[in-house]
Amino acid sequence: MSYSRRHLLKGSLAGGATGLLAGLGQAQGQEGSGVSGTRKKPRGIIFCVSDGMSQGVLSMTEAFSKQVRGKGTAWWELLANSKATLGLMDTASSSSLVTDSAAASSAWSSGKRVPNGQINFDANGKRLESIGETLQKDRVRLGLVSTASITHATPAGFAASVIKRGQEDLIATQYLNRVDVILGGGSRFFDPKMRKDKKDLFGTFAKEKYDVVRTRDDLLKSKSKKILGTFSPGYIPYTIDRDQDAEMQKKVPTLSEMSEAALSRFLDDDEPFLLQVEGARIDHAAHKNDIGAILNEQMAFDDAVGKMLGMTSDHDDILVILTSDHGNANPGLNGTGAGYRQTNDHFAKIAQIKGSAEWFLQRWGKSETKSGGEMSKLMEATYGFKPAPQELEAMMDRISGKKVTEWSNQLSNPVGLLGQIVGNVTGVGWTGICHTSDPTQLTSIGPGAERFAGLVRNDSVRDRLLGLLLG
Ligand SMILES: [Zn+2]
Structure with a gap:
């Protein structure tokens, strides 16, 4: 990249150009420069989803993180990184301008928009192949990490096909030998005492060489390449509640700890992989108009992102993508007081x-x-x-x-x-208590990042990911 082009690009970022334009500019810059030492195609892709994250969550978490811990967020820093590609995710489903997580993840995974509530089944009831199923045939390893039940819509979209998103008992069975690393909540969908059919899925996975772990300690000790870790019957508790509960902190790993455990299993060898990491409860907090929960949850998601960016900083063959499946309730900070001078003091009260x-x-x-x-x-x-x-x-x-x-x-x-x-x-x-139709942020860094510049439809993600991993 010539000095003038780099200078120009920096200028456009500092000048507050939209993410879209800055991203396109960056993509052209990379194409033209032939960046030495960077492989064009990644060995592995980390697809990070802050579920239900409206734009305001990103900017308020940046301010909140600076306030409560004296440092900004990894995602915000990436937005200002001239090596990152910026874009927007065009979110919708086949049945609505407003998607749910099942249809959104299915669009990414199958390449088709499907009706809300369905996972990789189209409007005619036709079963679609998930990206996990496709990758399994080419021996690309898959990992799923989530703070929801690990069989919840967003992770399930990458590895299962079911007509109704609530069929989590069935989703759990479809992960066997398709997903190597499975970490999150949702033990009830593997536990014979809680499954409707009383099948012992923990036992079935153990027989197929998965290390089955149920506590934070066991997760941190495990060295097994294949792992099934579930740390709560349903969702992983909110970070803001976990922070008040010493017992919970001992038993339940953070999203950052689960992400580190997952990524280390893929970084240690030379095999291709796709890892989805979901901060699921940002969405839940938005549905409840819960500002304390949402900012702490987004900060925990950002910790996981920061951890993984650190782990991959000396690898030139890993692409990291950050995005959200849809907005939710669109929270935003309103100016308060004469001349908005009370805004900062009011915002500071969230920390209480x-x-x-x-x-x-x-x-x-x-x-x-x-x-x-x-x-x-x-x-x-x-x-x-x-x-x-x-x-x-x-x-x-x-x-x-x-x-x-x-x-x-x-x-x-x-x-x-x-x-x-x-x-x-x-x-x-807040604008409501439901998902919204707005495009979401899309930030990428690493080989292939330029393919995620500008406005990206959710149903075009599959081809972009497969083009990089298999193409
Ligand atoms: Zn939701």
């Missing part, structure tokens, strides 16, 4: 939040009196502020299921309302 909305509602469920006084105390203990009398009254109405008419459906829902009340203090607003 001590638990997720899920944890808050569980505590409320256990409260004895269910009185307004108790609700006020619990809100203060969890969020660090007392609700105003009318906010408290509204919360009591929604939570007791009293029929209410609101101008926005979001406010008829207890978590939707709670999110707005917390937003009155933090400045963070």
